[in-house]
Amino acid sequence: MKKSVFILSFLFAMNIYLNAQSLSEAPNFDKYAKANSELASPQQGEKRVVFIGNSITEGWVNMRPDFFTANNYIGRGIGGQTSPQLLLRFRQDVVDLQPTAVIINIGTNDIAENTGKYNPVYTFDNIKSMAEIAKANGIKVILSSVLPVGEYPWRTEIKNVPQTIDALNANIKAYAEANGFDYIDYNIEMRDANGAMIEGYGSDGVHPTIRGYEVMEVIAKKVIDKVIE
Secondary structure (H helix, E strand, O other): OHHHHHHHHHHHHHHHHHOOOOHHHOOOHHHHHHHHHHOOOOOOOOOOEEEEEOHHHHHHHHHOHHHHHHHOEEEEEOOOOOHHHHHHOHHHHOHHHOOOEEEEEOOHHHHOOOOOOOOHHHHHHHHHHHHHHHHHOOOEEEEEOOOOOOOOOOOOOOOOHHHHHHHHHHHHHHHHHHHOOEEEOHHHHHEOOOOOEOEOOEOOOOOEOHHHHHHHHHHHHHHHHHHHO
């Protein structure tokens, strides 16, 4: 079963790669290749947790490194990435690290059309494929919401961003509930009345400040502790 799920997911990922719309869709396997190779296998009883995502995850590790080191969390975020890119590097940057659990946070750059026109079904399918690969490899799945955004500074022509994010988050949450996965809802705690990020929680309305990450840490750790206990 595990083998068949991986083969199907791999073929799906290769189809994404071969039909990439631009070089910007390259998964950047080199980003964490050295760090991954230097990471020893988990010791008996060790409960390793991987966070995979985009610049929000990458920035989290850079701005709040103690949160990760103190909790045996591993950050594998790459700025600007979209869901197909995460799917392509999911084995290397998650499965091969043998974590107890993975937190998947992706979707905002899909909506911002970083690698092509936003297709909600395509993005959601990529998230589901990552969850299925993790489950097939005995990794506990924690899905998380896309953070609130009122407008993308680099793509101001994209309208109705909060509503689009809400629709994707509703699908992710429903999928998590239907499949017994845990769900971290950053969005509900970080949004203002208009669905944008609360002032002070974000540096540009998209990327969290230290204060924003502190809020996320409280929310995330509560869910993670329950999952890996």
